[in-house]
Amino acid sequence: MLHRLFCIWLCLVLPLTALRAQSDEDAFFIRKLYDLALSESQCYQWLEGLTQQVGPRLAGSPQSAAAIAYTRAILDTLGTDTSWLQPCRVSNWKRGRPEVVRIARSALGSQTLNALALGRSGSSPEEGLRAEVVEFQQLEELEAYGDALNGKIAFFNRPMDPLQLNTFNAYGSAADQRVYGPARAARHGAVAALVRSLTTRTDDRAHTGVTVFGEEDPVIPALGISTRDADLLSSLLKQGPVEVFVQTHCQTRPPTTSYNVIGEIRGQQYPEEVIVVGGHLDSWDVGQGAHDDGAGCVQSMAVLELLQKAGYKPKRTLRCVLFMDEENGVNGGKAYRDSTISKAWDHLAAIESDRGGFSPRGFTFDGQPEVVTAQAETLRSWLSLLQPYGLNFRKGGSGADVGQLKKLGPLLFGLEPDTQRYFDYHHTRYDRLEAVNPRELKLGAAAMASLVFLLDKYGLD
Amino acid sequence: MLHRLFCIWLCLVLPLTALRAQSDEDAFFIRKLYDLALSESQCYQWLEGLTQQVGPRLAGSPQSAAAIAYTRAILDTLGTDTSWLQPCRVSNWKRGRPEVVRIARSALGSQTLNALALGRSGSSPEEGLRAEVVEFQQLEELEAYGDALNGKIAFFNRPMDPLQLNTFNAYGSAADQRVYGPARAARHGAVAALVRSLTTRTDDRAHTGVTVFGEEDPVIPALGISTRDADLLSSLLKQGPVEVFVQTHCQTRPPTTSYNVIGEIRGQQYPEEVIVVGGHLDSWDVGQGAHDDGAGCVQSMAVLELLQKAGYKPKRTLRCVLFMDEENGVNGGKAYRDSTISKAWDHLAAIESDRGGFSPRGFTFDGQPEVVTAQAETLRSWLSLLQPYGLNFRKGGSGADVGQLKKLGPLLFGLEPDTQRYFDYHHTRYDRLEAVNPRELKLGAAAMASLVFLLDKYGLD
Numbered sequence: 001m002l003h004r005l006f007c008i009w010l011c012l013v014l015p016l017t018a019l020r021a022q023s024d025e026d027a028f029f030i031r032k033l034y035d036l037a038l039s040e041s042q043c044y045q046w047l048e049g050l051t052q053q054v055g056p057r058l059a060g061s062p063q064s065a066a067a068i069a070y071t072r073a074i075l076d077t078l079g080t081d082t083s084w085l086q087p088c089r090v091s092n093w094k095r096g097r098p099e100v101v102r103i104a105r106s107a108l109g110s111q112t113l114n115a116l117a118l119g120r121s122g123s124s125p126e127e128g129l130r131a132e133v134v135e136f137q138q139l140e141e142l143e144a145y146g147d148a149l150n151g152k153i154a155f156f157n158r159p160m161d162p163l164q165l166n167t168f169n170a171y172g173s174a175a176d177q178r179v180y181g182p183a184r185a186a187r188h189g190a191v192a193a194l195v196r197s198l199t200t201r202t203d204d205r206a207h208t209g210v211t212v213f214g215e216e217d218p219v220i221p222a223l224g225i226s227t228r229d230a231d232l233l234s235s236l237l238k239q240g241p242v243e244v245f246v247q248t249h250c251q252t253r254p255p256t257t258s259y260n261v262i263g264e265i266r267g268q269q270y271p272e273e274v275i276v277v278g279g280h281l282d283s284w285d286v287g288q289g290a291h292d293d294g295a296g297c298v299q300s301m302a303v304l305e306l307l308q309k310a311g312y313k314p315k316r317t318l319r320c321v322l323f324m325d326e327e328n329g330v331n332g333g334k335a336y337r338d339s340t341i342s343k344a345w346d347h348l349a350a351i352e353s354d355r356g357g358f359s360p361r362g363f364t365f366d367g368q369p370e371v372v373t374a375q376a377e378t379l380r381s382w383l384s385l386l387q388p389y390g391l392n393f394r395k396g397g398s399g400a401d402v403g404q405l406k407k408l409g410p411l412l413f414g415l416e417p418d419t420q421r422y423f424d425y426h427h428t429r430y431d432r433l434e435a436v437n438p439r440e441l442k443l444g445a446a447a448m449a450s451l452v453f454l455l456d457k458y459g460l461d
Numbered sequence: 462m463l464h465r466l467f468c469i470w471l472c473l474v475l476p477l478t479a480l481r482a483q484s485d486e487d488a489f490f491i492r493k494l495y496d497l498a499l500s501e502s503q504c505y506q507w508l509e510g511l512t513q514q515v516g517p518r519l520a521g522s523p524q525s526a527a528a529i530a531y532t533r534a535i536l537d538t539l540g541t542d543t544s545w546l547q548p549c550r551v552s553n554w555k556r557g558r559p560e561v562v563r564i565a566r567s568a569l570g571s572q573t574l575n576a577l578a579l580g581r582s583g584s585s586p587e588e589g590l591r592a593e594v595v596e597f598q599q600l601e602e603l604e605a606y607g608d609a610l611n612g613k614i615a616f617f618n619r620p621m622d623p624l625q626l627n628t629f630n631a632y633g634s635a636a637d638q639r640v641y642g643p644a645r646a647a648r649h650g651a652v653a654a655l656v657r658s659l660t661t662r663t664d665d666r667a668h669t670g671v672t673v674f675g676e677e678d679p680v681i682p683a684l685g686i687s688t689r690d691a692d693l694l695s696s697l698l699k700q701g702p703v704e705v706f707v708q709t710h711c712q713t714r715p716p717t718t719s720y721n722v723i724g725e726i727r728g729q730q731y732p733e734e735v736i737v738v739g740g741h742l743d744s745w746d747v748g749q750g751a752h753d754d755g756a757g758c759v760q761s762m763a764v765l766e767l768l769q770k771a772g773y774k775p776k777r778t779l780r781c782v783l784f785m786d787e788e789n790g791v792n793g794g795k796a797y798r799d800s801t802i803s804k805a806w807d808h809l810a811a812i813e814s815d816r817g818g819f820s821p822r823g824f825t826f827d828g829q830p831e832v833v834t835a836q837a838e839t840l841r842s843w844l845s846l847l848q849p850y851g852l853n854f855r856k857g858g859s860g861a862d863v864g865q866l867k868k869l870g871p872l873l874f875g876l877e878p879d880t881q882r883y884f885d886y887h888h889t890r891y892d893r894l895e896a897v898n899p900r901e902l903k904l905g906a907a908a909m910a911s912l913v914f915l916l917d918k919y920g921l922d
Contacts, residue, residue: 038623162499162900165850200900359820359879361851389626390822418820418879420900439623439661439881 026385026457029310030450034389036309037446043302044438046074047295047357051288051433058285059325060092060256067281068259071322074301075263079308080320082266085259088335091328092256093120095285096249101194101223103232104130107239114226115194116206116286116428117248118178119328122219124192128247129221131191135237139176142184150189153244155237156181157196157230160423167419168355171198171426175209182222183213192246193222196230199423204228207427208284210328221248224427260332261322265304267456269315275455276319276350276410277303277448280326280333280401287431291422295357295441297322299415302445303452314456316348323401326354333401340408347410349455351448352399356425357441358417362386363451364396366403366412375411375460382454391447411460413451415444487846487918490771491911495850497770498907504763505899507535508756508818512749512894519746520786521553521717528742529720532783535762536724540769541781543727546720549796552789553717554581556746557710562655562684564693565591568700575687576655577667577747577889578709579639580789583680585653589708590682592652596698600637603645611650614705616698617642618657618691621884628880629816632659632887636670643683644674653707654683657691660884665689668888669745671789682709685888721793722783726765728917730776736916737780737811737871738764738909741787741794741862748892752883756818756902758783760876763906764913775917777809784862787815794862801869808871810916812909813860817886818902819878823847824912825857827864827873836872836921843915852908872921874912876905 037043049070050057057064068085075083101115135155136142142149156177164170175198182193197207204226213219223246225233236242261281267273279296283289300320307314323332340347351363365372365379372395379393386392397403398412406412417440425431498504510531511518518525529546536544562576596616597603603610617638625631636659643654658668668685684707686694697703722742728734740757744750761781768775784793801808812824826833826840833856840854847853858864859873867873878901886892 034626035624163496165495165904167900359881420820420904421898424898437882437885439628443626443881 023385029453030385032310033306033449033453034446036306037302037442038439040309041302041305041442041445043298043445044441046298046301047290047436047441048433050294050297051290056285056287056289057281057283059090059258059282059328059331061285064258064282064324068261071281071297071301072261075261075320078263078301078304080263080265080304083263086262086335086339087257087259088324088332089255090258090325090331091120092253093328094251094253096251099223100128100245100247101225102245103236103242104245105243106236108236113229114204114206115223116208117250118182118195118208118211118222118224120213120252121182121211121222121248121250123250124221124246124248128245129191130243130245133233133237133242133244135234139181139184142188145188147188149185152190153192153194153246154181154185154190155194155233157234159196160198160200162200167200167423170200171423174198178209178224179212182211182220183217186213186218186220190220192220194244195222195224197224197227198426199227201424202227202231205428205430208286209427219252221246223248258324260324260336263304263320265314265318267314267316271317272346273316273348274319274345275316275348275452276321276402277452278321278323278401279353281322282325282327284327284427286429288433290431290433290436291356291425292427292431293326293354295436296353299353299357299441299445299448303449306445306449307453312453316456318452318456326400330400330404333404336401337404340405347405347408348460349411349413350402350405351413351415351451352402353415353444353448354399355415355417355419356422357436357444358421359440360415360417360444360447361390362392362394362416364394364398364414364416366396366398367406368409371409371411378461385454386450389447415448417444484846490914491846493771494767494910494914495907497767498763498903499900501770502763502766502903502906504759504766504906505902507759507762508751508897508902509894511755511758512751517746517748517750518742518744520551520719520743520789520792522746525719525743525785529722532742532758532762533722536722536781539724539762539765541724541726541765544724547723547796547800548718548720549785549793550716551719551786551792552581553714554789555712555714557712560684561589561706561708562686563706564697564703565706566704567697569697574690575665575667576684577669578711579643579656579669579672579683579685581674581713582643582672582683582709582711584711585682585707585709589706590652591704591706594694594698594703594705596695600642600645603649606649608649610646613651614653614655614707615642615646615651616655616694618695620657621659621661623661628661628884631661632884635659639670639685640673643672643681644678647674647679647681651681653681655705656683656685658685658688659887660688662885663688663692666889666891669747670888680713682707684709719785721785721797724765724781726775726779728775728777732778733807734777734809735780735806736777736809736913737782737863738913739782739784739862740814742783743786743788745788745888747890749894751892751894751897752817752886753888753892754787754815756897757814760814760818760902760906760909764910767906767910768914773914777917779913779917787861791861791865794865797862798865801866808866808869809921810872810874811863811866812874812876812912813863814876814905814909815860816876816878816880817883818897818905819882820901821876821878821905821908822851823853823855823877825855825859825875825877827857827859828867829870832870832872839922846915847911850908876909878905
């Protein structure tokens with residue numbers, strides 16, 4: 001009887017003990033990754049190189065080529081078995097000489113506005129253009145206004161909703177104006193478009209970003225103007241007609257070939273199963289692309305660095321992918337997806353960091369509905385290891401690049417940092433190295449490395 | 462039978478329904494506080510006034526008097542029943558003309574260092590002093606070195622531990638050098654002391670802060686030097702003797718009278734029970750005291766503002782206390798404690814915000830052991846209302862000012878923002894308005910208002 005009781009006791013206790021031991025071992029390893037990130041990681045120095053030596057990296061630019069060489073050379077030092085450049089056709093838009101936007105006639109006289117031409121937008125006549133401004137809050141109002149817009153400048157002025165706690169939700173609800181507004185205005189005869197910058201702040205910073213024209217659409221000049229200037233313009237319009245002068249020198253040249261940069265550590269047990277970590281290597285041509293998305297690139301490289309420094313030999317293949325031309329069409333992400341299909345790569349999971357190098361608060365996760373449902377319990381079981389670092393999981397979009405893989409079945413993640421400051425810098429001249437705090441950057445890298453470790457060690461159900 | 466079953470059903474379901482309705486009502490009200498904070502709160506404008514119009518507010522300075530008048534006038538607009546100035550004796554230290562620290566002789570020649578005299582430190586001879594430098598990592602090493610320190614300059618160079626996730630823990634483990642190092646060195650005959658600035662960054666920013674001399678100690682010059690300069694000095698010391706020139710013009714004058722600023726809304730049901738929210742109004746004399754602690758002051762005032770805008774009539778008395786002279790002796794906090802004893806004020810709880818205006822992540826709580834044990838369950842029951850805003854409770858110190866009340870029994874809280882950036886700015890010339898993000902500041906105010914609402918509505922067990 002004693003023997004039998006002992007057996008029952010063993011059956012009950014041993015698995016718990018084993019589980020506890022395993023959990024302790026995992027906790028120690030994750031702590032090691034954090035210690036290495038905070039003490040030895042080179043990721044902030046890499047960001048210095050990417051932002052200050054290479055500079056802004058618009059797809060198709062000489063700097064984007066320099067960034068490719070710079071990051072590949074680093075990846076080759078991180079214990080990778082192989083690295084390669086994956087070709088992709090990328091947009092090839094150029095701002096040209098600085099844009100000029102000036103209130104030319106209004107109740108208060110003339111004034112120059114803080115403006116940045118939007119990606120893929122068109123050029124004004126060489127001497128500039130001048131036209132009356134019409135303000136819109138919703139894109140739908142364009143249809144009601146109709147062809148009365150002919151020869152005028154459309155001004156999209158719906159503010160980002162300050163009540164959204166997550167600023168990305170506010171961005172998502174306001175970005176239609178920038179992405180689709182100019183083309184829709186052009187279809188009604190508008191000669192140019194101005195868009196209120198996408199930030200909740202009231203300041204003088206102009207924010208750029210992509211705008212999309214269809215093949216049939218006239219490619220008109222389109223510019224982001226600062227929120228303070230948007231408020232000014234709107235208040236002047238309430239007092240009477242306003243004419244604005246616009247001069248841009250943008251050029252959209254034929255697509256060119258560029259590359260995603262890939263470094264890979266082959267798995268020792270399941271080499272055919274791939275876990276991707278990545279960010280996008282291109283940036284806008286103003287500022288330095290520090291938060292967007294130099295941070296995500298160096299954090300992704302740091303995942304390999306930290307696992308290497310910790311002496312970890314992955315079971316599965318770990319691949320760091322630095323995507324090209326996310327900003328002007330997600331062209332690197334699409335090329336990676338096409339290769340995934342043609343080469344039948346089997347992705348277990350993919351993690352993107354493209355929400356800035358701020359203090360990490362967790363991960364969003366996404367995927368096909370059945371994948372998300374099947375894996376929710378596994379993620380929950382990892383929470384006790386990640387919550388001590390302030391990390392949680394939340395259902396939500398992953399990232400524009402790895403999001404291209406969604407239909408192919410992997411579980412997708414997006415690093416989710418604190419969102420309050422991101423739109424202070426996003427797509428502006430102010431997205432520079434000094435806006436990134438080294439510890440916040442490194443904590444994000446450690447968070448990603450910890451998730452990669454768990455994904456690699458335990459796989460998914 | 463049916464009737465009896467129905468009764469049982471009612472007994473089971475009604476309390477749950479009532480609980481749910483109450484919880485929904487609380488959730489809506491907290492959401493309203495956040496909406497008001499993000500849309501209507503004036504707290505960032507008040508911080509503009511405090512940092513840019515008033516400027517730095519060293520206790521005893523004319524600016525500290527201006528800050529008292531400025532904030533009291535605001536409190537009088539926030540639905541307070543009364544406001545008053547509570548006298549307190551405060552330190553009266555003055556930096557005088559800018560300090561000079563220069564490497565005068567070393568293997569690499571001479572070089573000026575980034576330095577700031579520490580609060581309460583002494584003056585050098587008018588023409589400055591020059592002496593050999595001795596480096597220490599731990600205060601205990603001083604005793605072993607003994608009187609060989611006579612006529613020399615002690616240099617305390619233990620870095621803040623970068624591996625601590627919470628930077629305040631790292632600060633707490635390194636601050637003994639600044640607070641006690643200079644006095645202990647003086648007892649061994651040192652003529653001056655240099656202290657490595659308390660930050661994990663390697664940069665050129667000198668950090669000041671209080672240092673404490675006993676009545677018998679020689680009050681020598683003591684200065685914080687930037688971490689980069691501390692590294693340089695340390696590396697030069699490895700190559701041979703180093704002499705440093707130090708010139709300071711600090712004056713410690715007799716204590717003077719200043720004031721805590723207090724605004725109060727009397728409770729409608731339990732007016733004798735007081736809930737305090739506060740920060741400290743004084744700051745160092747460099748920078749603008751934006752994070753430390755202009756942020757905490759305007760957030761505390763915003764608690765009254767938000768509850769007023771939400772139309773909330775408190776059951777208990779809400780008191781906003783802006784404490785004077787936290788930096789150079791917690792003198793306002795001690796005066797408030799003395800009044801609490803002499804007037805037999807009954808504090809239910811007190812919340813301090815003095816860790817910067819960064820994204821809030823929760824509250825630390827503290828108090829007498831039996832109070833903390835008794836209230837832990839109540840706090841846990843509020844978590845479901847606060848976690849949607851990223852807030853948690855953690856056992857830990859509250860704040861230097863409200864901490865003075867600990868022995869008197871109230872439950873004490875400290876707003877806990879993300880800690881990663883705080884020591885980039887703390888006690889430096891860079892603690893300026895532009896380092897504070899308006900949304901992060903407002904979210905902290907909303908978090909404090911939400912906790913005050915729950916404390917006021919439900920009390921404590």
